[in-house]
Amino acid sequence: MLLLALETSCDETSAAVVSDGVVRANVVSSQVRLHAEYGGVVPELAAREHLRNLMTVVELALRQAHTEPTGFEAVAATRGPGLPGALLTGMRAAQALAFTLRRPFLGVHHHEAHLYSPWIEGEPPRARFDLFEPNVSLIVSGGHTLLVHVEAELSHRVLGATLDDAAGECFDKVGKMLGLPYPAGAHIERLAREGDARAWDFPRPMLDEPGDDFSFSGLKTAVRYHLRDHPTLVGDPQAVRDLCASVQAAIVEVLVTKTLRAAQRLGVPCVTASGGVTRNRALREALDQACAEAGLTLRLAPAALCTDNAAMIGVLAERKLLRGIVADDYDTEIAPDWALG
Numbered sequence: 001m002l003l004l005a006l007e008t009s010c011d012e013t014s015a016a017v018v019s020d021g022v023v024r025a026n027v028v029s030s031q032v033r034l035h036a037e038y039g040g041v042v043p044e045l046a047a048r049e050h051l052r053n054l055m056t057v058v059e060l061a062l063r064q065a066h067t068e069p070t071g072f073e074a075v076a077a078t079r080g081p082g083l084p085g086a087l088l089t090g091m092r093a094a095q096a097l098a099f100t101l102r103r104p105f106l107g108v109h110h111h112e113a114h115l116y117s118p119w120i121e122g123e124p125p126r127a128r129f130d131l132f133e134p135n136v137s138l139i140v141s142g143g144h145t146l147l148v149h150v151e152a153e154l155s156h157r158v159l160g161a162t163l164d165d166a167a168g169e170c171f172d173k174v175g176k177m178l179g180l181p182y183p184a185g186a187h188i189e190r191l192a193r194e195g196d197a198r199a200w201d202f203p204r205p206m207l208d209e210p211g212d213d214f215s216f217s218g219l220k221t222a223v224r225y226h227l228r229d230h231p232t233l234v235g236d237p238q239a240v241r242d243l244c245a246s247v248q249a250a251i252v253e254v255l256v257t258k259t260l261r262a263a264q265r266l267g268v269p270c271v272t273a274s275g276g277v278t279r280n281r282a283l284r285e286a287l288d289q290a291c292a293e294a295g296l297t298l299r300l301a302p303a304a305l306c307t308d309n310a311a312m313i314g315v316l317a318e319r320k321l322l323r324g325i326v327a328d329d330y331d332t333e334i335a336p337d338w339a340l341g
């Protein structure tokens with residue numbers, strides 16, 4: 001099945017061409033520089049920027065895949081959750097194309113697509129549903145921190161989520177306090193490499209509490225108080241590196257411990273992870289080590305597909321359509337709740 005997928009839920013405009021599980025094109029135009037000036041994503045600007053770039057991104061994807069719109073047998077787009085104005089741009093473009101071609105349209109849940117991105121591998125990227133195992137999946141980005149039990153293919157249950165800030169948001173807000181550019185996650189990771197993670201003992205929020213929820217705002221506040229109590233710290237490069245390493249260690253420990261705990265409790269053979277924060281090498285290595293020790297398979301989304309992309313939307317949409325799932329046809333609900341069970 002030749003399928004076009006669009007993703008415009010936040011600040012990445014992306015179009016992908018997927019065919020028989022193979023990602024034949026995945027073009028991503030990031031708005032990160034536009035929003036950096038404001039220290040975060042400005043919803044109205046994001047929507048306008050999607051409108052400005054979407055057709056160029058689609059054109060590039062068509063060229064990369066050596067195909068024409070008339071060749072598409074289905075069209076998909078992210079239907080939510082995300083910024084409503086931003087989502088509308090991709091949804092409407094995809095629906096209009098599907099309508100014109102008289103082909104099915106499928107609205108895809110953004111988080112559900114993240115759940116399957118770790119199953120995409122190789123070059124060209126190919127979805128390996130044939131390798132699927134029940135798993136506990138960690139989705140960590142600037143907007144979300146979720147633990148999900150994927151009991152079977154296309155069947156999942158949310159175990160927990162952040163009660164306040166997402167893990168990526170915590171990286172970004174700590175970065176802001178340190179005067180680092182937005183988004184700060186990669187900058188903190190770079191500085192942390194030469195820092196001492198044991199320099200400061202920051203809280204590990206909700207680590208010892210039962211349940212699978214997360215909370216990161218307390219950690220952010222602890223860093224704020226720490227900087228208030230150590231006013232010269234920001235001017236000392238080594239102290240900044242130590243702080244970055246200590247904060248990163250706290251975030252990584254919470255994410256890894258809670259993910260592994262859920263996986264062992266549920267008896268799944270596999271752990272997966274995706275979302276922008278999964279680019280963090282300390283997190284990848286810690287998950288790798290913990291899963292090896294626990295005898296669990298680990299599947300991490302490829303670096304290029306950790307952040308938002310249309311490839312994961314297309315891969316999931318094709319899988320659903322091939323199984324006759326067209327329930328989301330022309331679904332106009334933009335930000336539905338995560339379907340439980």
Ligand code: KG4
Nearest residue numbers: 141142143168183184185186276277280307
């Ligand atoms: O998935 P994503 O592109 O967008 C959404 O938020 O949906 O994730 C972006 C987030 C930002 O918070 C950014 O700081 C974080 O991912 N991030 C990282 C790294 N690279 C990106 N966090 C920690 N270490 C990284 N290397």
Ligand code: ZN
Nearest residue numbers: 114141275308
């Ligand atoms: Zn995402």
